[in-house]
Amino acid sequence: xxxxxxxxxxxxxxxxxxxxxxxxxxxxxxxxxxxxxxxxxxxxxxxxxxxxxxxxxxxxxxxxxxxxxxxxxxxxxxxxxxxxxxxxxxxxxxxxxxxxxxxxxxxxxxxxxxxxxxxxxxxxxxxxxxxxxxxxxxxxxxxxxxxxxxxxxxxxxxxxxxxxxxxxxxxxxxxxxxxxxxxxxxxxxxxxxxxxxxxxxxxxxxxxxxxxxxxxxxxxxxxxxxxxxx
Amino acid sequence: xxxxxxxxxxxxxxxxxxxxxxxxxxxxxxxxxxxxxxxxxxxxxxxxxxxxxxxxxxxxxxxxxxxxxxxxxxxxxxxxxxxxxxxxxxxxxxxxxxxxxxxxxxxxxxxxxxxxxxxxxxxxxxxxxxxxxxxxxxxxxxxxxxxxxxxxxxxxxxxxxxxxxxxxxxxxxxxxxxxxxxxxxxxxxxxxxxxxxxxxxxxxxxxxxxxxxxxxxxxxxxxxxxxxxx
DNA sequence: TCTCATTCTTGACTGCCATCAATTTCTTTT
DNA sequence: AAAAGAAATTGATGGCAGTCAAGAATGAGA
Numbered sequence: 426x427x428x429x430x431x432x433x434x435x436x437x438x439x440x441x442x443x444x445x446x447x448x449x450x451x452x453x454x455x456x457x458x459x460x461x462x463x464x465x466x467x468x469x470x471x472x473x474x475x476x477x478x479x480x481x482x483x484x485x486x487x488x489x490x491x492x493x494x495x496x497x498x499x500x501x502x503x504x505x506x507x508x509x510x511x512x513x514x515x516x517x518x519x520x521x522x523x524x525x526x527x528x529x530x531x532x533x534x535x536x537x538x539x540x541x542x543x544x545x546x547x548x549x550x551x552x553x554x555x556x557x558x559x560x561x562x563x564x565x566x567x568x569x570x571x572x573x574x575x576x577x578x579x580x581x582x583x584x585x586x587x588x589x590x591x592x593x594x595x596x597x598x599x600x601x602x603x604x605x606x607x608x609x610x611x612x613x614x615x616x617x618x619x620x621x622x623x624x625x626x627x628x629x630x631x632x633x634x635x636x637x638x639x640x641x642x643x644x645x646x647x648x649x650x651x652x653x654x655x
Numbered sequence: 656x657x658x659x660x661x662x663x664x665x666x667x668x669x670x671x672x673x674x675x676x677x678x679x680x681x682x683x684x685x686x687x688x689x690x691x692x693x694x695x696x697x698x699x700x701x702x703x704x705x706x707x708x709x710x711x712x713x714x715x716x717x718x719x720x721x722x723x724x725x726x727x728x729x730x731x732x733x734x735x736x737x738x739x740x741x742x743x744x745x746x747x748x749x750x751x752x753x754x755x756x757x758x759x760x761x762x763x764x765x766x767x768x769x770x771x772x773x774x775x776x777x778x779x780x781x782x783x784x785x786x787x788x789x790x791x792x793x794x795x796x797x798x799x800x801x802x803x804x805x806x807x808x809x810x811x812x813x814x815x816x817x818x819x820x821x822x823x824x825x826x827x828x829x830x831x832x833x834x835x836x837x838x839x840x841x842x843x844x845x846x847x848x849x850x851x852x853x854x855x856x857x858x859x860x861x862x863x864x865x866x867x868x869x870x871x872x873x874x875x876x877x878x879x880x881x882x883x884x885x
Numbered sequence: 886t887c888t889c890a891t892t893c894t895t896g897a898c899t900g901c902c903a904t905c906a907a908t909t910t911c912t913t914t915t
Numbered sequence: 916a917a918a919a920g921a922a923a924t925t926g927a928t929g930g931c932a933g934t935c936a937a938g939a940a941t942g943a944g945a
Contacts, residue, residue: 497803499811507803519800522793528800555785562788563752565795570749570758572802573727573737579809580848581729584932610893618810623932625894642893642941814902840923850903855924872911872923886945893940900933910923915916 442466442489442540445513448560456554463546467539475531475539482520482527483544488512491537492607496615497529506616509534509607518565521547534608584619585627589653591617592637596647606643672696672719672770675743678790686784693776697769699723705761705769712750712757713774718742721767722837726845727759736846739764739837748795751777764838814849815857819883821847822867826877836873 443449443461452460466489469475475486475493486493488510495507495516507529510516516531521544542550551558578587591613595604606613610621617624628645631637636653638646647653673679673691682690696719699705705716705723716723718740725737725746737759740746746761751774772780781788808817821843825834836843840851847854858875861867866883868876877883 497807497811499807501811503811505807505810507807519796522789522796528804551789552785555782555788558785558788558792559752559781562792562795565792565799566749566752569795569799569802572799572806574758576802576806576809577727577729577735577737579806580735580845581727581731581733609891615810620933621893622895622934626932629894851923852904852925853902856902859924888943888945890943891941893938895938896936898934898936900931902929902931904927904929906926908923908925910921912919912921914919 442487442538445489446487446515447513448515448557448564451556451560452554459553460542460550463542463550464540465542467541469533469537469539471533471536473533475533476517476527477530478527480527482517482525484517485515485521485542485544485547486517486531487515487540487542489538489540491539492534493531493537493539494534494608494612495529495531504615505618506608506612509612511607518561520544579618584617584623585630587617587619588624588627589631589636592631592645592647593650593654596650602648603640603644603646606645610642672717672768675719676717676745677743678745678787678794681786681790682784689783690772690780693772693780694770695772697771699763699767699769701763701766703763705763706747706757707760708757710757712747712755714747715745715751715772715774715777716747716761717745717770717772719768719770721769722764723761723767723769724764724838724842725759725761734845735848736838736842739842741837748791750774809848814847814853815860817847817849818854818857819861819866822861822875822877823880823884826880832878833870833874833876836875840872 441457441461441464443457443464449457449460469491476482476484478498490512493510493516495510497505497507499505508514508516517527520527551561578590582590592604595606596602599605608616610624614621614624628637628639631653632639634652636647636649638648640646671687671691671694673687673694679687679690694717699721706712706714708728719742721742723740723746725740727735727737729735738744738746747757750757781791808820812820822834825836826832829835838846840854844851844854858867858869861883862869864882866877866879868878870876
């Protein structure tokens with residue numbers, strides 16, 4: 426644990442995480458102030474671990490700067506990459522209301538700043554500001570829908586379709602023909618339930634089919650979105 | 656829609672759904688009374704549709720009696736069975752806080768009674784009783800964890816392991832060596848992302864390996880739980 | 886800019902599981 | 916209880932994708 430803990434004294438020039446998170450950013454400034462008091466900021470180097478499976482879980486983690494990935498490990502050692510979190514995204518949610526042991530791992534993909542709120546502080550916040558609970562409910566239901574859809578893809582689509590659907594989703598998020606993959610082939614494979622080799626091959630197939638163009642391993646151009654999803 | 660709508664006047668001999676649902680059953684009787692006023696009960700025959708993908712979604716469905724399945728259909732027509740809901744379980748949650756169009760289907764597996772609450776009524780309840788929101792948050796985080804775990808199984812485990820894990824889970828839920836499968840081979844296959852044929856074969860393999868015993872298609876005996884999960 | 890480690894791609898082969906088809910077993914109906 | 920229909924099993928075959936291995940491309944760091 427070489428990370429750097431300190432109270433967040435960033436009420437001045439520095440922008441607090443609180444104001445960029447969907448679950449808090451609708452609040453009035455004075456309310457935000459209250460929440461900021463419960464927030465601590467930690468900085469991490471690239472590739473550092475934030476939490477691991479088996480760790481006691483009583484903290485909500487909000488990404489302020491950087492990029493973190495959460496993943497699970499099967500007994501076989503095979504990895505499933507759950508998500509890549511960008512600034513404003515949060516994790517650690519489950520344990521806040523029920524279980525208290527992490528089943529997944531979280532580590533930074535880049536140097537990052539993470540804001541944390543302790544469970545007991547969050548519970549106080551929820552009691553004081555019930556509208557935050559409603560925001561979190563909305564966020565949870567979105568994640569649940571997303572997770573269910575992802576599972577459905579695994580159950581019903583073959584690898585090439587899962588890749589195509591992933592690319593289409595990325596395109597939708599980023600809004601440009603030229604999309605930037607936020608992770609390596611290995612991580613992408615771990616997210617889509619396949620192998621780096623197969624990802625390579627299927628991307629090559631999509632390219633020779635005229636659906637995409639690979640400018641570099643992480644820069645892809647979507648040429649035919651409809652064809653991709655057909 | 657041949658189902659039978661009526662207001663739930665069941666304050667007497669008949670037990671209301673409200674008192675059996677985890678998200679409400681912690682409330683005091685007078686508060687429950689308030690909620691019951693917003694509840695309607697509908698009865699369905701076996702195999703009847705409750706909602707379909709594309710339907711407008713503004714209702715929470717709580718199973719009172721019977722058994723219902725929720726599923727998604729891929730464009731190919733391939734089905735992913737999301738869940739089988741038993742009395743006390745609920746569905747339709749997503750739309751209550753964000754989206755408003757169903758992406759999945761729900762239909763009864765047996766003659767069933769379903770209690771419904773309209774979105775606007777539920778929102779009133781959440782404002783009046785914030786502790787209900789916290790209950791739902793807990794329920795959501797449990798479902799989210801479960802869904803994530805399920806996805807991880809798809810990504811990292813082969814079919815035989817997924818079946819074994821499913822059986823182990825069933826065993827844990829039912830608490831007896833003799834477990835009752837709540838669905839057909841076809842539905843089980845649709846839940847585990849495989850085919851009825853493969854389910855048959857793998858169950859036969861598990862049986863000849865001495866891990867389980869098949870008394871009838873839906874009655875299985877777990878002989879070696881640890882071996883199953885190894 | 887050059888170098889080196891890492892990541893990515895391509896090839897050959899294998900195996901798991903889907904598909905199609907034919908019985909057999911179970912369940913439901915009359 | 917018998918018969919019809921539905922569900923489950925078993926067999927044969929093929930294809931998708933995983934594994935192992937070698938070579939090419941990328942990009943991070945000096």
